[in-house]
Amino acid sequence: MKVLVVGSGGREHALAWKLLQSPHIDRVFCIPGNGGTATMPNCQNVSLSIDDFEGMLRFAQVQGVGFTIVGPELPLALGIVDYFKAAEALIFGPTREGAQIEASKSWAKDLMQEANIPTAASATFQxxxxxxxxxxxxxxxxxxxxxxxxxxxxxxxxxxxxxxxxxxxxxxxxxxxxxxxTVVIEEFMAGQEVSVLAVTDGKTIRPLSPAQDHKRLGDGDTGPNTGGMGAYAPAPIATPELMAKVQTQVLEPAIAALRARGIDYRGCLYAGLMITPEGEPKVVEFNCRFGDPETQAVLPLLDTNLDELLMACVQGKLAEFPEIKWKDQASVCVVLAAGGYPDKVETGHFVTGIGKAEDLGAYVFQSGTKLKNNALVTNGGRVLGVTALGDDISHAIANVYNAIEFIAYDNMYYRKDIASKAVQGN
Ligand SMILES: Nc1ncnc2c1ncn2[C@@H]1O[C@H](COP(=O)(O)OP(=O)(O)O)[C@@H](O)[C@H]1O
Ligand SMILES: [Mg+2]
Structure with a gap:
């Protein structure tokens, strides 16, 4: 089967990579993709814009694509899924209405209130x-x-x-x-954040391995916010007891409330959670797609064929799907950023050493890269996401930073403390 992945980040590189591990997938197309998806065997970039629904659908039909998966929120919020569904093309992701859960924070707050989902008290103003x-x-x-x-x-x-x-x-x-x-004003919640990426067919919902993201630019969670400087999974703070609460207090009520609104939500529902000092999960926000860089940390741990899991969601058969299998290991992803990020970033620097990092067993997921005369150059703020596994978090941290030593480009910047919170056990 051929699959189409929409997007150009590290998340999409990781999705394409994981899909190609499956014995059922022989080819992945990425629209528009990046330097990583351009050079991965059996993967091909297609130069179309992610809001060109007509062009993407036509491409999928002409190539005989089995199904499409959408990475970023924007095309979902613009209705790509509605467009593909109208032509009976299989696609993983919520419809435009379902994507409101991310695209409008006040809409999501109303839904949470309706479903009695624990979250910060809030008010909405214009x-x-x-x-x-x-x-x-x-x-x-x-x-x-x-x-x-x-x-x-x-x-x-x-x-x-x-x-x-x-x-x-x-x-x-x-x-x-x-x-x-419109502005949403919320009560401040104290605690630690966890990202639970869950997959759903609109009736059944199942969490993936819980992850923790690092949003701030600097070590020790200092400096400006970014798209994410690293992530690790599983997050030890998300104990089985906590995950049971997330399932019954957050994920299941959310799907039920969406159904009550007539929304058949098939895709990834990402719950951004604050774990209060008392150990209760409260929702910070929902996203309507996989997280970046959480996906780059979570997918290398997955031992189930991703295409089968996603298809079960698209086809409304998640209840019958076998238990999702995970490696009994820990995973750490460190984002390598460009000089100047998150403000004005430098681009066009040659990237070297990826092969050596991979020889050490690391997975190098590319985001802000492109091929220029067959050489890999930087092309964005977050350049690479390097992931390594280990038998526990400490080993995964050692492995990932060891692999990063081999990668170089001018003014490369990364955090040195990704996942250290998990080791200190707080
Ligand atoms: N009610 C809250 N209390 C404390 N921190 C919050 C709260 N809401 C958001 N944050 C912080 O702000 C970040 C961004 O907020 P979020 O709602 O996830 O928006 P977005 O991801 O769309 O920028 C969160 O990851 C969290 O660190
Ligand atoms: Mg967020």
Whole structure:
């Protein structure tokens, strides 16, 4: 079978790589892909834009693609799944309506309230005076969020009233365009974050190995927010007891509430959770797709054929699907970024040493790379995601940093403390 993967990040490289491990998959197409998917055997990039639904569907039909999987949120929110479904082309991901769970934070909050899913108390505003009055009455710390898709830049965790007011101003005066017409103001939650990526056929929902992401640029969780500087799995804070609560208090009620709204959600439902100091899971947000870089940490641990699992979701047969199998190991993914990230990034530097890192057993998932005259050069903020497994987290950390030693490009930057929280056991 041939599969089409939509997107160009490390997540999509990891999805394509994992799909090609399956005996059923002989070819993967990536739209538009990156330097990694361009050079992976049996994988081919296709130069189409991810909002060109007509072009992508035509390509899938002409090539006889068995199914399509969508990486990023934007095409999902724009209705790629509705478009493919109308032509009876199999596709993994929620419809435009289902993607609202990520594309509108106030919509997601309403759904959570309806389903009694534990989350921060919140209020939604469109006019600045009432929003300011609310913030004044609540006090700091408080969390201010642009309602719509803002590429991870729409949220301020305000430790002071001043910061909160400044953020309200920026959002409601148009800095985020239509994504900021509505603002969601939330109670501040303390705790540790865990990402639970779950797959669902709209009736049954099953979690993948729980992961922890590192959003801040600097060691010790300092500096500005980024798309993610690394991840590891399984996250020890997500004990079996906690995961049981996540299943019954978060994942199942979410799917039930979506069904109650007439939404047949088939795809990945990603629950971003805060684990409170009391050990209770509370939802920070839902995403309607696989996480990046969590996917690069989680998929190398998966011992089930990914295509079979995704197809079971697309075909509404997840209840009958056998238990998902995992390697009894730990996985750590460290993101290698470009100089200047997350602001203005340098591009066009030659990347070397990937083969040596792979010889050591690491998986090198590419994101901001491209081929230039057959040489691999940097082409974005997050350049590579290097993943290594180990018998426990400490070994996985040692293995990944050992492999990274061999990789080089000008002004390469990465965090040195990915997954160290898991070792300290807090
Ligand atoms: N209510 C909250 N309390 C504390 N921290 C929060 C809260 N909401 C969000 N955050 C922090 O802000 C980050 C981004 O918020 P999130 O809702 O995930 O938005 P997005 O991923 O769309 O930028 C979270 O990962 C978390 O670290
Ligand atoms: Mg988030």
């Amino acid at each position: 006019d600045i005076a009432s929003a300011q009055a609310y913030v004044q009455a609540q006090g700091a710390p408080i969390v201010i969020k642009a309602d719509g898709l803002a590429s991870g830049k729409g949220v301020t965790v305000a430790m002071t009233l001043e910061e909160a007011m400044e953020s309200l101003e920026r959002i409601l005066t148009g800095q985020f365009g239509s994504a900021g017409e």
